[in-house]
Amino acid sequence: MCFQNNDYLCRKIVNQKIKLNIDNFYKARYVLSKIIRRTDLVHAPKINPECDVYLKPECLQKTGSFKIRGAYYKISQLSEEEQKKGVIACSAGNHAQGVALGATSMGIKSLICLPEGAPISKVEATKKLGAEVCLVPGVYDDAFQKALQLRDEHGYTFIHPFDDENVIAGQGTIGLELLDQLPDVEAVVVPVGGGGLISGVAYAVKSLNPNVKVYGVQASGAPSMVNSLHDHKQEKLAKVSTIADGIAVKEPGSVTFDICSRYVDDIVTVSEDEICAAILHLIESEKMVAEGAGAASVAAVMFNKVPVKGKKTICVVSGGNIDVTILSRVINRGLAKSGRICTLIIELADKPGQLLKVCQVIAAQGGNIVSVYHERNNDSKKVTDCVLRLSVETKNQEHVESITKALTDNGLKIRENI
Structure with a gap:
């Protein structure tokens, strides 16, 4: 399998599921230049003295995560009729805020379905960005089904958090930026949930420089992409349990699974304690606040989960929207692990x-x-x-x-x- 033997020529085989084109990434970058914040690389050699580490701090992005990139670009590509009807999404956090900001900035109605147990802070943040919020009894899957029902009833366009070519192209603008900011980069490490971010980054980076290694990181309590790639088919987990709620996804997308199979060199897992230690290190040494998902890439490099010794390595810190009510517990676990x-x-x-x-x-x-x-x-x-x-x-x-x-x-x- 391509994922295991890293044969780049094999990864270039045409697959009908993949409709991406690198030109779409450049188009997305132009569109996003009007709305997103430029996040410059931060040199962070203390993370692992055996390699030269840089951070891509998307935790400093508008809405506190990379999600604005894919959501805004997807919405910008809708037809005039689709924009008039409005958009709908399902999310417990970062994607909700990205869709809300993207839609509001373009004068488009947005409705976000959230599980009723979602943190109050995230619900209020979504409302403040101009979206209507529909709280749904149950868990994320119940909110997802409700969003599809409302889409069908009212004709909204559903903005998928990861399994969409335009969303992936938007997230992939990070890959273009990485090559511009550090042309001699040798490895890129990316958090993985449903796979939208790493699909975009890997496609962009490998299309322009196939010698760069791209590694993904999942929480050990939510290894949906790891299991799927290992077994050569999409698989759905019975449950997920991790502090990294931004990557707590039960099943990867079909498009993202296919792209990861072809363009990603490896995906590893990190433990809860390792994630907590990475969050603590970022706060203490880099003066940077990251959520669990955002710190997963740093944890993988800190604890030598990916083979980047001696390499110029970029860790994508994908988000910083950590629930402050659990921050003290995270810090204590990080202190113990360290x-x-x-x-x-x-x-x-x-x-x-x-x-x-x-x-x-x-x-x-x-x-x-x-x-x-x-x-x-x-x-x-x-x-x-x-x-x-x-x-x-x-x-x-x-x-x-x-x-x-x-x-x-x-x-x-x-x-x-x-």
Whole structure:
């Protein structure tokens, strides 16, 4: 299969599903030049010292994500009659805002179907951009079906979030920009949900420079494209579960699946902890706020999930619309994954001086204890023992290991290191 052996000539075989043309990408770039914000590359060598990393911060784009590109271009290509009838979309976040802004800026009515459990902040943001919002009981799939029903009843044009040639061309303008901004780029790493973004980027980049590697990244809790490409057919997941809600897609599109099969070199997955660590790194080191989906590409490079050692690499940070109500939890998980904080559960003899001994050992190693929980009633094997639970600020994973070694060397029993 082309996806596995990376035979570029094989990927050029004509497929009737693909109606894209590189000229359409240049047309999209011209149309979008009037509405989108230019996002310049940011050099970020700290992400992985073994390669030369740059960030494409689409988190700074209007509406906070790349989605405005595909939505605006798709709407701009509608006929006058279609524009008069209005457009409809289904989304829980970034695509909704992209459609709303695109339609409103062209004086077109837009209706967005959202699951009623969607975050209030995203619902209000969509309304503020000029769209009508229809809250649908249930989950995303219920909202999707409602959008199709209303489309058929009222003659709206449905703006698909990813499986549409014009949407893909709009997203693919990022690929054109990358080659302009860093002509000697060797690898591009892109988050993947339904596949619209990576399809556009891969098609544009490979059409102009087939030597550039294009890698996709999915959350391990939503590997729909990974599974589909592995099994050589579109597959639908029974469920998805990830903090990266922007790429939590159960099934890739038919057009995007075909393009990824031909133009993408590999797609990998990253864990929730790796995504959280990437979000933390972007905030702390790059002063950049990314949502889970946007940080997935950075996580793949940080944790060596893609073969970019020694290469000039661009990570597309696709969006920054993270729910601030969960940001503190994301940061804490990122700190734990990066070895910046650890939780130690220690069994102690219940006698004077034991807690002091633990504190002295940790202090001597340069650790900072931030919380202490001491419990006598526990399930220790010895009735006279107690349990001490400590949260400790640390420098990195090596520092955590040196602290745990020092504790055990001093005769202390560590039940668990979290």
